[in-house]
Amino acid sequence: MSRIRFDNVIQRFRLIRERPDTLREAFARLFHHRTRYLPFEAIKGISFNLEEGETLGIVGRNGSGKSTILKLIAGVYSPTSGQVLVNGTVAALIELGAGFHPDLTGRENIMINGLMLGLNRRQIREREERIIEYSELGEFIDSPVKQYSSGMYMRLAFSTAAEVDPDILLIDEILSVGDVGFKKKCMARIHDFNRRGKTIVYVSHSMNSVKRLCTRAILLDNGVIAAEGTTDQIADTYLESIKSRQKEKTGSPVREL
Amino acid sequence: MLKLIKEIIKYRELIWALALKDLRVRYKRSFLGFFWALLHPMLMMVVYTIVFSTIFSRKIPNYAIFLVSALFPWTFFTQSLNYSISSIIGNSNLLKKVRIPKSVFPVSAVLSNMINFLLSLIPLALLILLYRFPFHQTLVFYPVQLLFLFVFSLGIGLFLTTVNVFFRDVSQIIQVVLRAWFYFTPIIYILDFIPTKYHIIFKCNPMYYIIDGFHQIVYYGMIPSTTSTIMSFIFCFASLLIGNFIFRRYQDTFIYYL
Numbered sequence: 146m147s148r149i150r151f152d153n154v155i156q157r158f159r160l161i162r163e164r165p166d167t168l169r170e171a172f173a174r175l176f177h178h179r180t181r182y183l184p185f186e187a188i189k190g191i192s193f194n195l196e197e198g199e200t201l202g203i204v205g206r207n208g209s210g211k212s213t214i215l216k217l218i219a220g221v222y223s224p225t226s227g228q229v230l231v232n233g234t235v236a237a238l239i240e241l242g243a244g245f246h247p248d249l250t251g252r253e254n255i256m257i258n259g260l261m262l263g264l265n266r267r268q269i270r271e272r273e274e275r276i277i278e279y280s281e282l283g284e285f286i287d288s289p290v291k292q293y294s295s296g297m298y299m300r301l302a303f304s305t306a307a308e309v310d311p312d313i314l315l316i317d318e319i320l321s322v323g324d325v326g327f328k329k330k331c332m333a334r335i336h337d338f339n340r341r342g343k344t345i346v347y348v349s350h351s352m353n354s355v356k357r358l359c360t361r362a363i364l365l366d367n368g369v370i371a372a373e374g375t376t377d378q379i380a381d382t383y384l385e386s387i388k389s390r391q392k393e394k395t396g397s398p399v400r401e402l
Numbered sequence: 403m404l405k406l407i408k409e410i411i412k413y414r415e416l417i418w419a420l421a422l423k424d425l426r427v428r429y430k431r432s433f434l435g436f437f438w439a440l441l442h443p444m445l446m447m448v449v450y451t452i453v454f455s456t457i458f459s460r461k462i463p464n465y466a467i468f469l470v471s472a473l474f475p476w477t478f479f480t481q482s483l484n485y486s487i488s489s490i491i492g493n494s495n496l497l498k499k500v501r502i503p504k505s506v507f508p509v510s511a512v513l514s515n516m517i518n519f520l521l522s523l524i525p526l527a528l529l530i531l532l533y534r535f536p537f538h539q540t541l542v543f544y545p546v547q548l549l550f551l552f553v554f555s556l557g558i559g560l561f562l563t564t565v566n567v568f569f570r571d572v573s574q575i576i577q578v579v580l581r582a583w584f585y586f587t588p589i590i591y592i593l594d595f596i597p598t599k600y601h602i603i604f605k606c607n608p609m610y611y612i613i614d615g616f617h618q619i620v621y622y623g624m625i626p627s628t629t630s631t632i633m634s635f636i637f638c639f640a641s642l643l644i645g646n647f648i649f650r651r652y653q654d655t656f657i658y659y660l
Binding site: 159171237249261265 | 413415416419420423426427430493495496497498499500501502569570571654657658
């Protein structure tokens with residue numbers, strides 16, 4: 146069964162250039178017919194298909210469109226053109242802090258998050274203790290999350306997402322802020338998740354973790370798929386492309402990564 | 403509009419949790435906490451009554467009750483607008499992760515103020531007892547008035563929050579507009595005090611009908627006139643229809659402006 150399907154998806158943003166944020170500016174714009182924003186295509190016609198139980202790694206340089214793809218899958222963005230079909234429940238670990246209200250405590254945020262992800266109150270109550278235990282946040286769970294460190298944020302986000310038990314899990318880099326112990330725990334959990342036939346899309350700059358986790362990968366460059374294949378192939382291609390790019394720039398060989 | 407109702411039903415637990423969240427954040431870290439929901443209207447009641455009864459109390463008996471019966475609904479209206487205006491921007495963190503109907507945010511903002519408003523009915527009831535004023539039978543129509551007030555506020559709130567995402571000035575402008583609107587609505591006075599030739603202006607004001615309904619039910623013990631009820635209904639319906647339409651039209655682009 147197809148879980149995620151992209152059909153020639155284009156995502157265009159308006160890159161802010163003195164966006165008329167106030168009425169005055171909007172009025173000013175009425176008189177000067179100047180465009181105050183740059184149209185910017187983050188994703189330029191991408192198609193792929195992901196079956197149930199598959200794990201896809203997305204690699205690429207900063208700004209190549211990785212996170213945009215995740216946000217399209219999560220439904221946060223709607224594509225400018227093309228089609229995004231998502232079949233199943235999605236939990237996303239996207240930006241640090243996304244999904245949390247800074248003034249509420251960890252425990253209160255678990256409730257809000259769970260409800261947003263489609264659980265009902267009773268289901269969340271049942272899982273609450275497990276989430277807290279898994280996150281190892283201890284007594285911090287009753288403090289407002291604005292006082293959390295990045296690592297604590299991530300722990301809460303991951304623990305909640307894992308307990309929600311979605312069909313599709315999206316992970317964007319954020320695991321990297323966790324300490325070694327917790328990262329290991331997360332990886333194990335993700336593996337287990339995959340064994341149970343769930344679909345995972347994983348974005349990372351760490352080729353090792355992509356290799357460990359994913360069977361398939363795509364390399365993004367400037368909003369298009371530059372290469373597609375097994376993780377080993379793609380990891381090599383990616384590292385090669387970085388090396389050659391740096392050589393072009395500096396004219397000198399780079400040390401091994 | 404049907405969509406909005408469906409979303410509200412489907413996401414009722416989330417809306418409720420968000421509304422409670424709003425309240426919790428509002429009273430968090432204040433020494434008296436939730437007690438402010440009662441204390442604030444009481445203090446407001448005292449201040450307004452002292453200030454305006456010097457002008458109006460001779461012409462309007464039991465002025466405090468007349469005033470408060472309309473002042474609290476008005477406060478609900480303004481607070482609802484203030485909270486729903488910022489509901490999309492204020493919850494941008496929550497919008498960045500999951501696809502959920504964005505209407506849950508303005509709806510929960512208005513709902514949280516409704517809870518606050520219902521609590522303020524306790525001071526109102528105490529005031530009525532204190533004045534040995536009768537609890538009129540017409541109070542059974544109170545829920546209908548509440549519904550009008552809720553729907554009207556939600557419609558305007560949906561509209562304003564949409565505009566505010568694109569032009570943040572709206573939240574500033576609206577403060578001035580609401581102030582003027584307050585004085586143009588017969589809340590602290592009776593329309594009869596105004597020369598008849600100006601009445602037409604007041605009768606274009608949707609809040610006139612809604613507020614009049616509250617006066618009738620609580621203060622006069624009368625069933626609101628048919629005109630008043632019909633006009634309230636029309637304005638509520640129009641407000642929600644337009645607000646919802648505009649909101650839905652632009653909701654998918656909100657994320658790019660947050």
